[in-house]
Amino acid sequence: MPSASPLLQLEHVSRRLAGRQVVDDVTFSVARGEVLGLLGVNGAGKSTTLAMIAGVLAPDEGTVKLDGRDLHDRSVRARIGYLPENVPLWPELTVHEYLDACGRLRGMDRAARKRSIDRELLRLDLSGMADRLGGQLSLGQKRRLGLAQALLHDPELLVLDEPGNGLDPVQTTQLRELIRTLSESRATIISTHVLSEVEAMCDRVVILHEGQVRFDAPLAQDRGALDRAFLGVARGKAGTVA
Amino acid sequence: MFSIARLDLKRLCVRPFAWTLGAITLAVVAWLFLLGLNAFLAAQPKLAAEPGVLGYTDLVAAPHLLTFVQLSLLIAPLITMHAIAGERRAHTLPLLFAAGLAPARIVLGKFFAAISYLWLLLILIALLPLTLAHATSPDWGQFGAALLGCALCVAAFAAIGIACSAFASHPAVAAMAALLVVLVLTMLDAGARISGVQGGWLDYLALPTHLTPFMHGLVRSMDVIYFLLIIALSLALAARRLAAEKVRG
Numbered sequence: 176m177p178s179a180s181p182l183l184q185l186e187h188v189s190r191r192l193a194g195r196q197v198v199d200d201v202t203f204s205v206a207r208g209e210v211l212g213l214l215g216v217n218g219a220g221k222s223t224t225l226a227m228i229a230g231v232l233a234p235d236e237g238t239v240k241l242d243g244r245d246l247h248d249r250s251v252r253a254r255i256g257y258l259p260e261n262v263p264l265w266p267e268l269t270v271h272e273y274l275d276a277c278g279r280l281r282g283m284d285r286a287a288r289k290r291s292i293d294r295e296l297l298r299l300d301l302s303g304m305a306d307r308l309g310g311q312l313s314l315g316q317k318r319r320l321g322l323a324q325a326l327l328h329d330p331e332l333l334v335l336d337e338p339g340n341g342l343d344p345v346q347t348t349q350l351r352e353l354i355r356t357l358s359e360s361r362a363t364i365i366s367t368h369v370l371s372e373v374e375a376m377c378d379r380v381v382i383l384h385e386g387q388v389r390f391d392a393p394l395a396q397d398r399g400a401l402d403r404a405f406l407g408v409a410r411g412k413a414g415t416v417a
Numbered sequence: 418m419f420s421i422a423r424l425d426l427k428r429l430c431v432r433p434f435a436w437t438l439g440a441i442t443l444a445v446v447a448w449l450f451l452l453g454l455n456a457f458l459a460a461q462p463k464l465a466a467e468p469g470v471l472g473y474t475d476l477v478a479a480p481h482l483l484t485f486v487q488l489s490l491l492i493a494p495l496i497t498m499h500a501i502a503g504e505r506r507a508h509t510l511p512l513l514f515a516a517g518l519a520p521a522r523i524v525l526g527k528f529f530a531a532i533s534y535l536w537l538l539l540i541l542i543a544l545l546p547l548t549l550a551h552a553t554s555p556d557w558g559q560f561g562a563a564l565l566g567c568a569l570c571v572a573a574f575a576a577i578g579i580a581c582s583a584f585a586s587h588p589a590v591a592a593m594a595a596l597l598v599v600l601v602l603t604m605l606d607a608g609a610r611i612s613g614v615q616g617g618w619l620d621y622l623a624l625p626t627h628l629t630p631f632m633h634g635l636v637r638s639m640d641v642i643y644f645l646l647i648i649a650l651s652l653a654l655a656a657r658r659l660a661a662e663k664v665r666g
Contacts, residue, residue: 226511229514230514230515230517231510231511231663232663249517252515252516253517255515257511257512257515259508259511259512261508262508263507263508263509263511264507264508264509265507266507267428267431267432268427268428268431272427277512277516279420279423279424280420280421280512280513280516280518281516282420
């Protein structure tokens, strides 16, 4: 169950990239235990919004706060796990070395790294390939490894950019189950352009179009409204629905 | 910062490229050392007849270290080309930013990794003339100064390589740009030297002006400051470019 107080708050966040307004006055919040789906067609501004939440990009305007604290503080960023759309990977390192390096970058000590790596290898079914090079993994395995690095420091907020991209149906089902399990103890934001992914995993959905929030409502309330809103956006007829 | 340096060193260690480059460098430098030593031994009767002429350190050890600096014109750009341009292509920069690492720390970490590799090669290369120390009478002061000059010079090359890697979108472009910059710095005063003209700002900016005194055993603060300025300026530019990437996207 999502808690009442929001963990993450975006207020009037805007961002321009290459002379184009990619994110325009976006405001929403995410509570602990909640899975928020960020839905939109390609180029809607989903990845840019997630990059700002993860602290990878700085907003031009507006604020992104975690528990009321600004993201400039490294201790705040340590509470966020981020999986970008393109899995960040050093292909010459083995799975274990990669996770160990990610743990070091996050400032984890040796014992904590060992504990976390063992936990994530087991959780993401990567134990059998701990000594394989990252560059030799399949796309699905790379996605799981990317998810492992995002979870390594046990973040309170999990930010996943198109986590289902390139996965086969079995892997997609496993990923959905995993995200539902993970979200019980943390807030999760997932970006996607696939409506069925949102319906399968999320408690709430925000539809972004041309950088603006066009729909923001709990999923359970009215699935028909979500379908209509997203199709309206996809066909270029969307106004602000909620 | 040290986690970045450690990560980059680890990545260098598992790449055949760094080992191959190191092995080729050591082989070439060792071969040139033997040639230099042979020429020195052949000239011994003539040198012994003239009191006060140049000795082993001037004619063998210092030029041997200088050979490594000349090879570093190529090695440093090759080792640093992936530093930031490679991270950009592998989409791993967001991982570093998301971990809360400041651009300056990322750049410094990569610089430390690059100079660790280059200085390790320098130490191995410096061991060659030292193996003959018992049979000759090296000028330890001059040798130490030459070693310091070489260390500062290759560190400057590494810093320039990292700056070029921060600005380039592709590692190969970064390597070419770094090679161009270090070549320009090296040959800046070549025309003036050939025509016998000395002095002027070109002379001051040129790298040989500041490296040559070290080779003669002279450690001048202005030369040390020159190399430190190149390092600081290059790393500051790289950090600024990385910070702008976060702000501008």
